[in-house]
Structure formats: structure tokens, C-alpha cells
Amino acid sequence: DVKVTQSSRYLVKRTGEKVFLECVQDMDHENMFWYRQDPGLGLRLIYFSYDVKMKEKGDIPEGYSVSREKKERFSLILESASTNQTSMYLCASSLPPPAANTGELFFGEGSRLTVL
């Protein structure tokens, strides 16, 4: 079974702190994603990566950056945490799909971040 592991289930940080959220997948997936989930807004894509050292902005990249130095690991970085970044963060991975399809996403358990 595919396993996507997020390093922290719960974090509490202070405004202005630098925050690292780590995600590791064990199925050699090329694609990795970071989403945030907020009530009433669904899942919104922050950043994604199709290959090592490759990254592309999603729909809400402001205030975030990412790092993908190894294929299995995709990190989300909040350079200076703010209260509006309090949220559930979900990491996902997928294989490149055949034409007309989109790869099924495998999600981690999520990291609930509270910024005070």
C-alpha cells in the first residue's frame, strides 16, 4: 500500500516563526502536492512538484515555499507564519497518469497547524 507520511499531526507556532512541514512517500511517485483544507472552502492547492527540484505554484502560493531535494520528500515552508495560515495541511502524491486521466491522489494524515 502507498504510504504518505507527514511529520507532525499537530503543531502550535507563534506569529513570525518559520515553520517546516515534511512529507515523505514510499511508492516512488513522481508527483507530490501540498493542499490546505479550511471549512467551507474545500481543499486548495498551494504548490505541486512533478520531479525532483521542480516546483510550480498552485492556487494559493502566497506566504509559502516548497523544497523537493529528493523524489520521496516534499517540504512545505512558511517563512513567517501568520494567524491566517492556521489550517489543516494535506500532502498528497500520485503517479503520472495515462492520457485523459489524472493520477489518483494518495493523501497523508494531515498536519493541523495553529498560529498564535
Place this chain on the structure above:
Amino acid sequence: GQQVMQIPQYQHVQEGEDFTTYCNSSTTLSNIQWYKQRPGGHPVFLIQLVKSGEVKKQKRLTFQFGEAKKNSSLHITATQTTDVGTYFCAGPHFGNEKLTFGTGTRLTIIP
């Protein structure tokens, strides 16, 4: 920008009643996926539809993809307590492999 809306946002049903959630995209989708998220859990893939007008069934769940590939629905027959959770649709847009998720429908079951 790309928008994928779902209705209703919440649905409370008596156990044994049917349930339907609807998904509408502002643009044409090359395919659509459905996910289920149990309370306290993470989204889990249910199914993908690719063809215009496609209908797929998984036991009590029936998934449809609209003829214009801009809408989809999930229908659950005779709900059970195990159906509790939030159901999300998600779709890429032509030329774009990023998945845009719908806002989700939270289903609660009254025993």
C-alpha cells in the same frame, strides 16, 4: 479562475434514506474524481470518470459525469452509518493536470 462548486454543503439524512451531492465546474473537465473523507481522516480516492455521460456504480454508490463534462453527481442508495463523511469532487481542466477540489458535501446520518 477555475471553480468547482458542490451542493449542498451539508446534508443530514435518516439512515436508509438516499443521498445525492452535485458538482459543477465553471469550465470543461477532462475527467472527474471523487474522494471521501471520514471525520478526522484524510481524503480517500473513490473513483474517476472520463467519458461524457459516463455512469459507474460501486455497490450502493452511483457516479455520473455530465454530457458536457462540466458537472457530476454522486448518489448513495439506502445510506448507512458507514457513509458518514465529507464527499469531494475534483477535476483538472484541459491542459492542466492540477486537481481543483470542490467545496465538499458533509453527510451526517441520523440513526
